Amino acid sequence: MNLIRQHAEVQFSEELAELKKQDTGHLPPNWLLTPQAVVTYLMGGKLKNGFEVSPKYIGDRRLMEIAVATLTTDRALLLYGLPGTAKSWVSEHITAAISGDSTLLIQGTAGTGEEAIRYGWNYARLLAEGPTEKALVTTPMMTAMKNGKIARIEELTRISADVQDTLITVLSEKTMPIPELSMEVQAIRGFNVIATANNRDKGVNELSGALKRRFNTVILPLPDSANEEVDIVRRRVASLAKSLELPVQAPALQEIERIVKIFRELRNGVTEDGKTKLKSPTGSLSTAEAISVVNNGLALAAHFGDGNMNAQDLAAGIMGAIVKDPVQDKIVWKEYLETVIKSREGWKDIYRACRELS
Numbered sequence: 001m002n003l004i005r006q007h008a009e010v011q012f013s014e015e016l017a018e019l020k021k022q023d024t025g026h027l028p029p030n031w032l033l034t035p036q037a038v039v040t041y042l043m044g045g046k047l048k049n050g051f052e053v054s055p056k057y058i059g060d061r062r063l064m065e066i067a068v069a070t071l072t073t074d075r076a077l078l079l080y081g082l083p084g085t086a087k088s089w090v091s092e093h094i095t096a097a098i099s100g101d102s103t104l105l106i107q108g109t110a111g112t113g114e115e116a117i118r119y120g121w122n123y124a125r126l127l128a129e130g131p132t133e134k135a136l137v138t139t140p141m142m143t144a145m146k147n148g149k150i151a152r153i154e155e156l157t158r159i160s161a162d163v164q165d166t167l168i169t170v171l172s173e174k175t176m177p178i179p180e181l182s183m184e185v186q187a188i189r190g191f192n193v194i195a196t197a198n199n200r201d202k203g204v205n206e207l208s209g210a211l212k213r214r215f216n217t218v219i220l221p222l223p224d225s226a227n228e229e230v231d232i233v234r235r236r237v238a239s240l241a242k243s244l245e246l247p248v249q250a251p252a253l254q255e256i257e258r259i260v261k262i263f264r265e266l267r268n269g270v271t272e273d274g275k276t277k278l279k280s281p282t283g284s285l286s287t288a289e290a291i292s293v294v295n296n297g298l299a300l301a302a303h304f305g306d307g308n309m310n311a312q313d314l315a316a317g318i319m320g321a322i323v324k325d326p327v328q329d330k331i332v333w334k335e336y337l338e339t340v341i342k343s344r345e346g347w348k349d350i351y352r353a354c355r356e357l358s
């Protein structure tokens with residue numbers, strides 16, 4: 001197929017089928033896999049028949065266990081954390097493994113209205129026939145309730161507070177009243193909700209207290225160690241390069257290590273050896289951004305270089321990720337370049353490539 005990106009349940013259909021084959025435990029109502037098998041799908045592992053399941057989430061297994069267990073209860077799951085900590089990624093994979101369908105998705109924005117969560121009307125029909133079931137436009141939430149599946153809400157806290165509150169009835173009473181038709185949609189067992197929210201969003205709506213009680217919050221942290229972060233970047237870059245069919249060598253591990261090191265040092269405000277204090281830039285410099293810097297570097301190397309990613313291919317991406325604010329971040333970056341990168345052993349190439357750009 002010619003799709004740019006497949007849904008998780010399609011891309012990993014073989015893994016899901018293999019997991020299903022050896023999954024003999026007790027299934028929660030309407031789940032395709034047991035909670036244990038769902039966590040194996042997320043964390044990766046070797047099945048009894050030798051089949052290798054690839055890791056999706058790299059980090060603390062316990063967090064995934066808590067997340068998956070929550071979905072068997074009457075509470076919904078909120079994945080909370082900095083941008084680029086795999087909240088959306090985990091949400092997609094959990095729904096793919098539990099419901100076999102990660103597409104029941106509502107994207108939260110400042111403009112998300114009640115009708116995106118509850119239901120809307122086909123106005124032509126509404127005018128012609130009046131309020132009938134046929135004139136109703138369903139939402140992913142309603143579909144999930146009817147079919148006992150997991151619905152996803154991305155960026156919940158970008159949605160205004162009063163629209164957020166339409167979720168209260170859904171989550172506590174497990175029903176969606178449709179007063180215009182004097183009826184309701186009651187949720188089938190297996191229905192639940194995974195929401196994601198950023199704690200970096202400025203000027204957004206807090207989750208109301210009433211709604212908070214209906215969610216179990218799992219905080220996804222930044223990767224603990226540089227090694228873990230390098231591993232995440234390496235794996236994601238490998239699979240993205242494959243799906244984009246970039247004609248390049250796998251990036252040298254050393255380049256990934258350097259990027260991760262730069263990002264971590266700037267994020268933490270201090271060099272790895274603890275000796276030099278640094279100013280942090282305004283952006284989040286997440287793992288996700290490290291992934292896209294490497295990807296861009298690969299694309300440059302593939303199309304305009306010799307197929308091997310070098311410092312020049314990386315420099316523009318690194319700067320772009322760090323300098324988000326043309327004034328403040330530029331100062332931060334200059335200082336880092338001149339005080340840290342310049343004098344680091346074996347980093348002359350990066351220093352030069354970055355100097356040429358700025």
Ligand SMILES: Nc1ncnc2c1ncn2[C@@H]1O[C@H](COP(=O)(O)OP(=O)(O)O)[C@@H](O)[C@H]1O
Pocket residue numbers: 056057058059081082083084085086087088089090196223232236287288291
């Ligand atoms: N701990 C992690 N394990 C696996 N992938 C990760 C991890 N942290 C970040 N990523 C990668 O970062 C990318 C962006 O994650 P995403 O889910 O969009 O972040 P957000 O938390 O902002 O929703 C994904 O491609 C994901 O694979």
Ligand SMILES: [Mg+2]
Pocket residue numbers: 087088089154196
């Ligand atoms: Mg996200």
